[in-house]
Amino acid sequence: xxxxxxxxxxxxxxxxxxxxxxxxxxxxxxxxxxxxxxxxxxxxxxxxxxxxxxxxxxxxxxxxxxxxxxxxxxxxxxxxxxxxxxxxxxxxxxxxxxxxxxxxxxxxxxxxxxxxxxxxxxxx
Ligand code: FES
Numbered sequence: 731x732x733x734x735x736x737x738x739x740x741x742x743x744x745x746x747x748x749x750x751x752x753x754x755x756x757x758x759x760x761x762x763x764x765x766x767x768x769x770x771x772x773x774x775x776x777x778x779x780x781x782x783x784x785x786x787x788x789x790x791x792x793x794x795x796x797x798x799x800x801x802x803x804x805x806x807x808x809x810x811x812x813x814x815x816x817x818x819x820x821x822x823x824x825x826x827x828x829x830x831x832x833x834x835x836x837x838x839x840x841x842x843x844x845x846x847x848x849x850x851x852x853x854x
Pocket of ligand 1: 776
C-alpha cells in the first residue's frame with residue numbers, strides 16, 4: 731500500500747491508501763475523497779492533478795491526453811495513474827468543488843445512466 735495525499739486549493743488535505751496497481755482515482759472514490767472526474771478512462775482530463783511529491787506513473791497500456799511535456803511538469807491523470815511510492819498531488823480546485831457533485835444514486839434517478847459520469851461514486 732502507498733499513502734496518497736491530495737492538497738486542495740483551499741488548503742485542505744486528504745490522505746488515503748492505494749493498493750499497488752490500483753488507479754489512484756478509484757482509491758480516492760472508495761475513500762470518499764471529493765475529487766472531480768468524468769470519463770475514468772484518460773480522455774477528458776477532468777481528473778488532472780500535479781504531482782508535488784513522490785512517484786506516480788501512468789499505468790502500462792493506459793491512454794492519456796497529456797503531452798509528454800505536461801507529464802514532465804508533473805501533471806497526471808488520476809484515473810489512469812498508479813502510485814509507485816507514497817506521494818502527494820496538488821489539485822486546482824477546492825475540497826468543496828468535488829463534494830458538490832450529487833451522489834450517483836441521485837443522478838441515476840434524475841438523469842438516467844447517461845448522467846452517471848457526471849456523478850460521484852455511489853455511497854457504500
Ligand atoms: S476522469 Fe477523464 S481523464 Fe480522468
